[in-house]
Amino acid sequence: MATRNLHRFANPARFMRLAGAALPWCAGATAVLFAAGLYLAILASPPDYQQGETVRIMYVHVPAAWMALFVYVSIAAASLAAIVWRHPLAELYAKAASPIGAIFTLLALVTGSLWGQPMWGTWWVWDARLTSVLVLFFLYLGHIALMDAFDDTARGARAAAILALVGVVNVPVIKFSVDWWHTLHQPASVLRLDGPAIHPSMLAPLLVMAAAFTSFGALVVILRLETEIARRRARRLAAEGAGG
Amino acid sequence: MSEFEGTDVSVPRGERLVLANLRFCLARGEVLVLRGANGAGKSTLLRVMAGLVRPQSGTVMWRGRGIFAEADAHRARLRYLGHNDGLKAALTARENLEFAASLDESASLDKTSSFNESGSLDKISLGVVEDALARWGLARIAETPTRWLSAGQRRRTALARLSLAPRALWLLDEPASVLDAEGVERLSEAVGVHAASGGIAVVAAHGAVALRGAREMTIVTPEGGTAGASP
Amino acid sequence: MSEFEGTDVSVPRGERLVLANLRFCLARGEVLVLRGANGAGKSTLLRVMAGLVRPQSGTVMWRGRGIFAEADAHRARLRYLGHNDGLKAALTARENLEFAASLDESASLDKTSSFNESGSLDKISLGVVEDALARWGLARIAETPTRWLSAGQRRRTALARLSLAPRALWLLDEPASVLDAEGVERLSEAVGVHAASGGIAVVAAHGAVALRGAREMTIVTPEGGTAGASP
Amino acid sequence: MTGPLALFRRDLRLALRHGSDALAVVAFFAFSAVLFAFAIGPEQLGGVAAGAAWVIALLSVLLSLDRLFQADYEDGSLDQLALAPAPLAAFVVAKLAAHWLATAIPLLFAVPAIALLLRLDHDALGALLVSLALGTPTLVILGAIGAALTLGARRGSVLQALLVLPLEVPVLVFGAGAAFGDPETIETAVTVLGAMLMAALAVGPAAISAALRAALS
Amino acid sequence: MTGPLALFRRDLRLALRHGSDALAVVAFFAFSAVLFAFAIGPEQLGGVAAGAAWVIALLSVLLSLDRLFQADYEDGSLDQLALAPAPLAAFVVAKLAAHWLATAIPLLFAVPAIALLLRLDHDALGALLVSLALGTPTLVILGAIGAALTLGARRGSVLQALLVLPLEVPVLVFGAGAAFGDPETIETAVTVLGAMLMAALAVGPAAISAALRAALS
Amino acid sequence: MTPKRRRLTLALVALVMLACAAALMLRALERNIVFFVTPTELAAENSRINQRVRLGGLVEEGSVLRSADAPGAAFFVTDGVARVGVSYSGILPDLFREGQGVVVEGVLGMDGVFVADRVLAKHDETYMPPEVAEALKRAGQWRGAEPAP
Numbered sequence A: 001m002a003t004r005n006l007h008r009f010a011n012p013a014r015f016m017r018l019a020g021a022a023l024p025w026c027a028g029a030t031a032v033l034f035a036a037g038l039y040l041a042i043l044a045s046p047p048d049y050q051q052g053e054t055v056r057i058m059y060v061h062v063p064a065a066w067m068a069l070f071v072y073v074s075i076a077a078a079s080l081a082a083i084v085w086r087h088p089l090a091e092l093y094a095k096a097a098s099p100i101g102a103i104f105t106l107l108a109l110v111t112g113s114l115w116g117q118p119m120w121g122t123w124w125v126w127d128a129r130l131t132s133v134l135v136l137f138f139l140y141l142g143h144i145a146l147m148d149a150f151d152d153t154a155r156g157a158r159a160a161a162i163l164a165l166v167g168v169v170n171v172p173v174i175k176f177s178v179d180w181w182h183t184l185h186q187p188a189s190v191l192r193l194d195g196p197a198i199h200p201s202m203l204a205p206l207l208v209m210a211a212a213f214t215s216f217g218a219l220v221v222i223l224r225l226e227t228e229i230a231r232r233r234a235r236r237l238a239a240e241g242a243g244g
Numbered sequence B, C: 001m002s003e004f005e006g007t008d009v010s011v012p013r014g015e016r017l018v019l020a021n022l023r024f025c026l027a028r029g030e031v032l033v034l035r036g037a038n039g040a041g042k043s044t045l046l047r048v049m050a051g052l053v054r055p056q057s058g059t060v061m062w063r064g065r066g067i068f069a070e071a072d073a074h075r076a077r078l079r080y081l082g083h084n085d086g087l088k089a090a091l092t093a094r095e096n097l098e099f100a101a102s103l104d105e106s107a108s109l110d111k112t113s114s115f116n117e118s119g120s121l122d123k124i125s126l127g128v129v130e131d132a133l134a135r136w137g138l139a140r141i142a143e144t145p146t147r148w149l150s151a152g153q154r155r156r157t158a159l160a161r162l163s164l165a166p167r168a169l170w171l172l173d174e175p176a177s178v179l180d181a182e183g184v185e186r187l188s189e190a191v192g193v194h195a196a197s198g199g200i201a202v203v204a205a206h207g208a209v210a211l212r213g214a215r216e217m218t219i220v221t222p223e224g225g226t227a228g229a230s231p
Numbered sequence D, E: 001m002t003g004p005l006a007l008f009r010r011d012l013r014l015a016l017r018h019g020s021d022a023l024a025v026v027a028f029f030a031f032s033a034v035l036f037a038f039a040i041g042p043e044q045l046g047g048v049a050a051g052a053a054w055v056i057a058l059l060s061v062l063l064s065l066d067r068l069f070q071a072d073y074e075d076g077s078l079d080q081l082a083l084a085p086a087p088l089a090a091f092v093v094a095k096l097a098a099h100w101l102a103t104a105i106p107l108l109f110a111v112p113a114i115a116l117l118l119r120l121d122h123d124a125l126g127a128l129l130v131s132l133a134l135g136t137p138t139l140v141i142l143g144a145i146g147a148a149l150t151l152g153a154r155r156g157s158v159l160q161a162l163l164v165l166p167l168e169v170p171v172l173v174f175g176a177g178a179a180f181g182d183p184e185t186i187e188t189a190v191t192v193l194g195a196m197l198m199a200a201l202a203v204g205p206a207a208i209s210a211a212l213r214a215a216l217s
Numbered sequence F: 001m002t003p004k005r006r007r008l009t010l011a012l013v014a015l016v017m018l019a020c021a022a023a024l025m026l027r028a029l030e031r032n033i034v035f036f037v038t039p040t041e042l043a044a045e046n047s048r049i050n051q052r053v054r055l056g057g058l059v060e061e062g063s064v065l066r067s068a069d070a071p072g073a074a075f076f077v078t079d080g081v082a083r084v085g086v087s088y089s090g091i092l093p094d095l096f097r098e099g100q101g102v103v104v105e106g107v108l109g110m111d112g113v114f115v116a117d118r119v120l121a122k123h124d125e126t127y128m129p130p131e132v133a134e135a136l137k138r139a140g141q142w143r144g145a146e147p148a149p
Ligand code: HEM
Pocket: A058, A061, A062, A065, A066, A069, A108, A109, A110, A111, A112, A113, A115, A116, A117, A119, A120, A129, A130, A133, A134, A174, A175, A185, A186, A187, A188, A189, A190, A191
């Protein structure tokens, strides 16, 4: 009886044992990578030939923007798994990850704005890149809101999963907006066909920072997953206790 | 032989399991009356049987094949009536039934249909609708928008959908609740005919029911998170 | 002595008279069960008795005074439960009852009230609500929005309004329709206590009712435009 | 008067919890302002912003009015209200007050933000706030008359509701006048808006409760 | 496919008989255009009229969308549709088509009158009509996704606005762009609107029916 | 069997529609949906006179005239084919310099002078330290700033 009730979380439980083992490594990697990345970005990398010292915003802006996209894509993939295979962990992952994605998106927006003021001469323009990132931010907010707009958690998870899948159209638009349209935002510097257009002395810190952001994201997602699973278990036990 | 069966069906609602490890098993021509206290989970079970609610665990099968895997086929073989009548208040009883009849037609053309003699689609469904109206005593109020009908008249209109086309499985949620004695009579006769022709009916009900030869199953309100059914 | 009586009540609906020259007459402590086919006019009569529908002709009087002339006083003495529960789906059972209780308070302060000992309004109504919840077996689901309740649980919540404050006249439209056996038990007990303390209850119902000492009145479906009532 | 007060509190709570109608108004308001900014483009926005903001605000207030009594009618709550001891007109006032509070007040709070978005100047913002604060209650009352008349909608009352609609136009005209003009026209317009509100308050609740009783019978 | 066809006919009939929703949309459209003309004044109207018309049209189309599935959900009709033999997605398409026909078509007929009022010239009118005809179906589909996702949610309609807004902005931008621009931008914009409609048609019905099934379970 | 085939058909229809959508999008993109217009495009359309537009291109080398006592400047914006004279009296962004990409927002007058009230600097995707830039220039490998695609 009890085992059957827990069947739903048997799989996550196994996963969480793995995650629990990975957690300290993740934390360590985050600390080391951030230390190295910040040192490289702030002290050890040269100013830009045009932008001067302002270029250092890049070491936050670009990893944040990448993470915003990456987290969204991962949520969409998890949503597909949740809808098609009803994988219990997928639904939990989407719930755990979307606030983090929203924060990365906000970070990209804010740093972009801060960078735009000195470089472009404006905080904000409605060009295709900026607008589509704003849309991404709203999609994240909608996803989060939809998740807990229902008294029934399962229902919220399904609705949010559908939204996440619908919103996937926006991702290629963000990525390629700079190529498809005349935007004020620059085209890709790193992920482009004929190799990075960033000098290695600036590319290295950028990549280290990107790694730091990634491991930080993983760390927070694992923590949130753990608390969510614990909370669901507690609520279930409480409900069963109240029933008896 | 069991035609329609469920094993280990568990359904959570809110934070707790409303149905836990419930099983049922129905042969052709069988009528099952669901009993249980208010909130025991009768309506929930009917929605599971209809394929509207997917249980958290357990299987529901028709002739050995999962109803969720073959959702289209399952829908085409059942008729469901919930607590709500599913009528449009601005349409008359006849219009509501005509609409219900045309919802079926795509199915009745695919399958062997009981009224494939001749005539255009519209004519077929018109005859069927006329028939259903008469069979449920609605002929005199067929042209009144259902908004103005009495509760029992509206329930009869909803029930008249049962007479539109033969379906193998009837799922009825307290169908007799606002019917008068004559209406209950018509209902039990309809269920009797349905069962006699090999159909299965599952009927949630409180109080006495006049369904001949019906088997009863009581859904027990789960205590301490455990639910079961006593057949 | 007749406390509540109607004479020659005629009510048109659409093109025809639903109630024609109907009369009724109720003494203190009496329970009247309204019977009649679907669409006979039971609900319509209850709405007339409540003062919601004004008959085309005829009079309805309480202690010899027309209820439409003294509409405010009449409203303050009755409790009506229609086919619809009158609950807000987004509010919990407790919140719905708290609201119903505060609708009464202006009245219970004007009149002699059964709970005028002391305390603030809020405290009074809280105690009353708690009581009503317990009396109808709703304590465990009091905090769930009524949207998620089962049909019977919702009906119980609507009925729990009866226990909020004493009223002289209860008008109940098929109150038992989705209740389980235990719910019906509670209902007939409540009606019994009400009648014993001198209250009047008019209950529309189909099928058997377990109301002790109830008088029955059948409303006949009008034929050829004429309606009557056989007492 | 605890009854009407309780209704007032219940409706506010429903608005906050369910949010369905009330908050939707603010969402709609913000939504349309953003759309405007997009459709017209920042370059040309300057000249028309005040007018646009005013029109959008009015439309938002009108938005949910047509369903004001519908939910209560359908789920049987209106029966209970009509049978409660307090007079129905008092419940109507409570309901309208709750509706106004739940829609117009958040809207007034949203106006400055929208003004920023639409690049409105300070004076226009002030006039907009004043005229909205005075004009919206009148709109709510007039709209509620229409809503009550169409409840249970037999054709006749739709017609009656159509007759109510033109009554709203003067409110709009003076409201817009107040938001736009020079200080003197503003004063006149404000006076007229105040007079209209008084008239609506005098006639509205009685008319509405009569229409509701008719719908229930 | 008689089932979806029947739903299409039923919804159209409901719209015509009940009238409330369909006519309300056109009334709202005309009403807001008049207000706009009043509020902004003829001098400044020229530059912004096309954009304003688009925004107003969009708001009108959105107006009734938040309750698109609500009535069917509450009275049990949605259960019946979900259990009918034809696929739910087909019913969704039929329902959206009926809604579009009952709201957008009368609106398109009203556009020339509105154009006169807003002093739009001939070319702009043509562009407006074409872009509205192409853009409104997309708006309906996107709005319906929001409506289906938030069915039964707390604070449903606010949430719906939040979900739908970001998705609809691009449609508006290109729609208004088409209504404004020179022939070449019009062609581009129309192509983009067409592409968006195709994409919405490809994704929408499946997403909506999935969301509806989730709401019923 | 039938339902399975029907689901397949539905999936196919959806795919075809997505393909249509992609095709239409590509067709539209050939024309390049614009945040700004280029000087060539502006020259080709007299209809833009006295309307607000955004104009994008490079600040022509050697064309910038600044006055000593006021902010702002007058300069030419070019895309290598056509050029448009621009006057601007506001504060210029840091990145504004000759040869650099800009987007200017304003009105093209009857006299052919574009009166800007906003100047945005646009830069390309190249990042390098100043020494490297110098070295590249000296080595003659400098590609210079290119107009945006
Ligand atoms: C609010 C304003 C901004 C937003 C929303 C924004 C957004 C983004 C996004 C989403 C990306 C990732 C694109 C990809 O993965 O291909 C990105 C990359 C980048 N952004 Fe921004 N950005 C903004 C402002 C700026 C500014 C002002 C600059 C520099 C002046 C800038 C420089 C870059 C660079 C260098 C990249 C890396 C390109 C690459 O992927 O190789 N961004 N930005």
